[in-house]
Amino acid sequence: MSGKHIAYALLLSIAGLVLQSTLFGESRINPFGAAPNVVLVLVVICAAYLEPEPTLLVAFTSGLLMDLLGGSTIGLWAIALVVAAYVTLRVRDRIDDGVVVVAAGLIALSVLGHAIFAIASTLFGEQVFADPGWYRLIVLPSLYNLVVAVILIPMVSRVMGGRQVRRLV
Amino acid sequence: MQSFRRFDRSTSLFIGLLIVSFLTATVDVRSQGAGIGDTLRDGTQSLFSPLQQAASVVTRPVVGFVDGISNIAGLTDENERLRDRVRELESQVQEVAGLQNRLEELERINGLDPPGDVAAVTAHIFSVGLSPFDHIRWINRGSEDGVVVGHTVVDEDGLVGRVDFVHATTARVRLITDTRNGVGVRDLDTNETGVIEGQGTGPLRLRMFTAAEPIEEGHLIVTEGGRYAPGVVVGNVAATAEAEAGFSLIAEVTPAVDFGRIDFVKVLVGWLPSEFTGPVEPGDPVPEAPEPFQGS
Numbered sequence: 001m002s003g004k005h006i007a008y009a010l011l012l013s014i015a016g017l018v019l020q021s022t023l024f025g026e027s028r029i030n031p032f033g034a035a036p037n038v039v040l041v042l043v044v045i046c047a048a049y050l051e052p053e054p055t056l057l058v059a060f061t062s063g064l065l066m067d068l069l070g071g072s073t074i075g076l077w078a079i080a081l082v083v084a085a086y087v088t089l090r091v092r093d094r095i096d097d098g099v100v101v102v103a104a105g106l107i108a109l110s111v112l113g114h115a116i117f118a119i120a121s122t123l124f125g126e127q128v129f130a131d132p133g134w135y136r137l138i139v140l141p142s143l144y145n146l147v148v149a150v151i152l153i154p155m156v157s158r159v160m161g162g163r164q165v166r167r168l169v
Numbered sequence: 170m171q172s173f174r175r176f177d178r179s180t181s182l183f184i185g186l187l188i189v190s191f192l193t194a195t196v197d198v199r200s201q202g203a204g205i206g207d208t209l210r211d212g213t214q215s216l217f218s219p220l221q222q223a224a225s226v227v228t229r230p231v232v233g234f235v236d237g238i239s240n241i242a243g244l245t246d247e248n249e250r251l252r253d254r255v256r257e258l259e260s261q262v263q264e265v266a267g268l269q270n271r272l273e274e275l276e277r278i279n280g281l282d283p284p285g286d287v288a289a290v291t292a293h294i295f296s297v298g299l300s301p302f303d304h305i306r307w308i309n310r311g312s313e314d315g316v317v318v319g320h321t322v323v324d325e326d327g328l329v330g331r332v333d334f335v336h337a338t339t340a341r342v343r344l345i346t347d348t349r350n351g352v353g354v355r356d357l358d359t360n361e362t363g364v365i366e367g368q369g370t371g372p373l374r375l376r377m378f379t380a381a382e383p384i385e386e387g388h389l390i391v392t393e394g395g396r397y398a399p400g401v402v403v404g405n406v407a408a409t410a411e412a413e414a415g416f417s418l419i420a421e422v423t424p425a426v427d428f429g430r431i432d433f434v435k436v437l438v439g440w441l442p443s444e445f446t447g448p449v450e451p452g453d454p455v456p457e458a459p460e461p462f463q464g465s
Contacts, residue, residue: 017299018217022224025297026429027306029235033370034301052179060186064193068213070298071305071333071343074206075194079187086183114300121302124194127348128302131369137301 006054008159009046013062016042021069033133034140036148039066040113043081044106045153047088048095049160059085072117073124080117084109106149110142207334214336218295222309225295230264237263287398288439290314292322292340294432304347304369304428306330310436311338319396319442324434327402327425328352328392332436340436344428345373345403353393354403356384362393365403365422372407373422380418383411390422398440 016038022028024035039062047055063078070077088109094101115138118128128134197206237259292308310316312335320332322342331350334341345352345367352365354375361384363377375390388406392399404424412418 018220018224019228020299021221021296021307023228023231025299025301026304027294027297027431028228028232030429037300039299053182056179056182056186060190063190065213065217066299068210069217069296070300071303071341071347072300073194074197074209075190075192077300078190078193082183082186082190086179089179117300117302120194124198126302128369130348130366131302132371133369137370141301 005050005160006058009042009050009054009058010061012042012046012156012159013039013058014065017062017065017069031144032136032140034137034144036144037110037113037141038148038152039063040081040084040110041106041145041149041152042156043085044088044109045149045156046160047085048092049156052089055085055089056082072121072126076117076120076124076126079120080113083116084113087112103146106146107142110145111138114138114141210334211336214339218307218309218336218339221296221307233264233267237267287437288315289323289435289437290316292434292436294434295339302369304344304367305333306342306344306431306434308340308342308434308436309338311336311340313337314436315438316340316436317438317441321392321398321401321437321440321442322434323398323401323437324426324431326427327404328397329426329428329431329434331397331442342434345424346370346428352397352403353395354390355393356406357389357391359384359388363418365390373404373424375406375418375420375422377412377418377420380412383409384418384420385409396442398437 020035020038024030024038029035043055043059043062046058050058059081060078063076063081064074066072066077066081067074091105094105118134118138121128131137196204200206290310292310292314294306295309296307297303298305306329308322316332316335318332318335322329322332328345330342330344330347332340333343343350345365346369347367348369350367353362354365355362356377359380359382361377361380361382363375363380366374366376368374375384377384384406386406386409390403390406392401392403394400402425404422404426407421407423410418410420
């Protein structure tokens with residue numbers, strides 16, 4: 001892995017942010033009132049190609065940018081994405097266990113990321129749980145993330161040169 | 170051994186980044202969106218808004234196409250019989266219809282008269298919230314167009330939200346559905362006042378603390394003034410409700426605006442909220458005794 005791969009991961013994340021804010025969400029593609037979280041998916045996929053420290057830094061930077069471009073308190077998405085990236089690093093050896101495990105893992109990581117964000121938001125005074133559909137906003141994007149991942153995995157693989165770091169070396 | 174050290178390093182970095190994130194969030198909350206947080210947002214917006222506006226132009230046809238497809242999906246039985254060519258043509262028609270709707274919306278929004286002849290600028294929404302918890306919109310008008318924090322934002326149906334962050338060429342609008350937003354309102358039928366609170370994806374919640382009489386389904390709720398321009402339609406009472414002794418009256422209100430459809434909005438730049446402390450241009454009209462404001 002080189003600095004080039006870290007730069008690629010950051011560029012992918014920025015592209016994901018732009019796509020997320022213009023293509024998905026309310027007034028955009030938003031089936032059943034929810035949309036995928038492209039940046040979260042990209043962070044999780046990139047964790048399979050990067051070393052642990054760069055993965056965490058890419059997750060932190062992506063989360064910070066999400067906070068700055070979104071409407072939430074700065075730092076909340078950074079927390080959520082760093083946690084999701086860290087858990088991904090801990091479990092990425094299981095990539096070899098097959099498609100079902102990877103799919104279930106991606107959904108679980110997405111749920112975790114959104115749940116962490118919702119809890120951190122509540123700690124900082126944002127009334128996320130006042131929304132009667134809060135559970136839907138956590139579960140549905142996680143399912144959509146799986147669909148988005150099917151499209152993004154080959155793309156990221158091509159950009160990163162197809163070399164996965166599967167173990168904590 | 171090397172693996173253990175690497176594990177240690179990544180865990181240390183993980184904990185360090187969490188601490189930095191929590192500190193950043195604390196500083197941002199304490200500074201109430203101003204200070205370093207505001208500067209960072211401003212800088213990030215400067216970098217990203219050209220990208221987002223360009224991407225918005227590219228992704229709009231895709232959104233229109235998907236919108237068209239989802240509308241067609243409701244007519245499954247009929248559509249099953251359609252051939253590929255017909256489907257292609259229909260999606261093209263949907264795209265044209267979408268463009269026509271946008272044009273009509275733009276014409277309507279340019280034709281509407283804000284309350285009390287308040288000066289307004291038309292803005293296009295080029296970006297939405299990045300997560301399902303974000304009830305915001307980014308518009309392509311900013312301080313260079315006279316937009317300041319606190320300005321009321323409306324569309325042809327009624328109240329959309331309030332500007333809560335301004336950049337030179339863009340601004341962020343926090344929708345009235347956001348759980349952090351509170352809107353002082355009045356029931357036009359009973360003349361009772363109360364507060365509308367956002368519930369995210371749910372209906373708006375109306376609280377009336379001194380309501381003497383019940384409010385009926387269908388009553389029109391308009392803004393009271395203060396933080397929002399007065400007399401703007403917020404929505405209609407969804408179900409009849411009355412206050413129980415010692416408690417405030419709570420009712421649900423269906424917003425007048427379809428937040429899933431807004432594309433263009435108007436920022437009432439001629440009206441300033443009561444808490445605004447910035448410079449006021451002489452001659453800025455402030456409405457008095459407004460009529461209920463809804464799109465013409």
